[in-house]
Amino acid sequence: MGFPQVRNEISEQDSSSGGDADPLDDARLARRLADSAGRVLLQLRRDGPDLEPDALKATGDLRSQQHLAAELGRHRPADSVLSEEATDDATRLAADRVWIIDPLDGTREFSEIPREDWAVHVALWEAGELVAGAVARPAMGDTLATDEPPALRPRAEGPIRLAVSRTRPPAFVTALAERLDAELVPMGSAGVKATAVLDGTVDAYVHAGGQFEWDSAAPVAVARSAGLHTSRIDGSPLRYNQSDPRLPDLLICRPEYADHLLSVIEELTEGEVQ
Numbered sequence: 449m450g451f452p453q454v455r456n457e458i459s460e461q462d463s464s465s466g467g468d469a470d471p472l473d474d475a476r477l478a479r480r481l482a483d484s485a486g487r488v489l490l491q492l493r494r495d496g497p498d499l500e501p502d503a504l505k506a507t508g509d510l511r512s513q514q515h516l517a518a519e520l521g522r523h524r525p526a527d528s529v530l531s532e533e534a535t536d537d538a539t540r541l542a543a544d545r546v547w548i549i550d551p552l553d554g555t556r557e558f559s560e561i562p563r564e565d566w567a568v569h570v571a572l573w574e575a576g577e578l579v580a581g582a583v584a585r586p587a588m589g590d591t592l593a594t595d596e597p598p599a600l601r602p603r604a605e606g607p608i609r610l611a612v613s614r615t616r617p618p619a620f621v622t623a624l625a626e627r628l629d630a631e632l633v634p635m636g637s638a639g640v641k642a643t644a645v646l647d648g649t650v651d652a653y654v655h656a657g658g659q660f661e662w663d664s665a666a667p668v669a670v671a672r673s674a675g676l677h678t679s680r681i682d683g684s685p686l687r688y689n690q691s692d693p694r695l696p697d698l699l700i701c702r703p704e705y706a707d708h709l710l711s712v713i714e715e716l717t718e719g720e721v722q
């Protein structure tokens with residue numbers, strides 16, 4: 449598309465052991481990958497503000513995917529990858545370690561300069577569990593990752609606040625808000641909504657109606673590391689590296705709200721949400 453290529457490789461000082469082992473542990477690598485992909489995306493926004501939104505979305509998805517795939521290939525060549533922007537490789541189902549990545553979450557918001565509610569997700573699943581994760585919020589200038597679990601900040605005063613998709617809010621969340629006397633806070637990106645719970649600006653992120661493993665893996669890893677509740681909206685566990693990567697709903701919330709939210713959601717969704 450005629451943009452200068454940005455050099456954002458993770459430096460050799462960070463990555464090269466000069467020997468066998470890579471000195472970056474998985475969580476630090478996740479942070480650095482999300483950070484560096486975020487820089488690629490910020491540079492693209494600086495270089496291409498005149499691009500049509502669809503071209504900005506497509507180029508952002510592509511550039512970030514290329515960057516993450518190259519860096520994972522360099523640092524963790526033996527690991528599998530499940531990405532929103534790559535063909536699914538079924539060999540991941542027999543792998544012990546699978547990186548689950550969303551190179552650009554909140555793609556729509558990324559294309560709406562100067563919106564800040566978009567993210568890069570990098571998570572590692574190992575032997576049945578999410579073991580590391582990073583959510584970069586490049587336009588906000590930070591990255592939250594499991595190498596240094598973020599503190600759960602005190603909640604803002606006032607009514608319960610629920611983060612919800614600004615473009616695809618699930619119908620039952622409006623009923624949930626009425627029932628709880630809660631305020632809905634629409635924003636883009638699953639990663640931004642999940643980390644808004646950590647920031648204390650909302651109390652919960654509730655979603656239903658469709659999503660994929662890459663939308664929630666890194667946000668859930670980071671949220672768990674800070675002590676948040678994470679589950680499907682029926683309270684069952686979120687499972688990753690499944691043959692079908694659809695993972696259509698989730699609840700991420702401050703732990704003290706989990707039981708109440710789950711019981712009200714159950715009442716409201718009886719027989720409706722699968």
Ligand SMILES: Nc1ncnc2c1ncn2[C@@H]1O[C@H](COP(=O)(O)O)[C@@H](OP(=O)(O)O)[C@H]1O
Nearest residue numbers: 552553554555613616636637638657658659663
């Ligand atoms: N009903 C649905 N079906 C499939 N994906 C959905 C969805 N609702 C939200 N998502 C995905 O979840 C992410 C956050 O969405 P939202 O900002 O609306 O909350 C987006 O990821 P991408 O931007 O990576 O595509 C979006 O595509």
Ligand SMILES: [Mg+2]
Nearest residue numbers: 550553554663
């Ligand atoms: Mg996504």
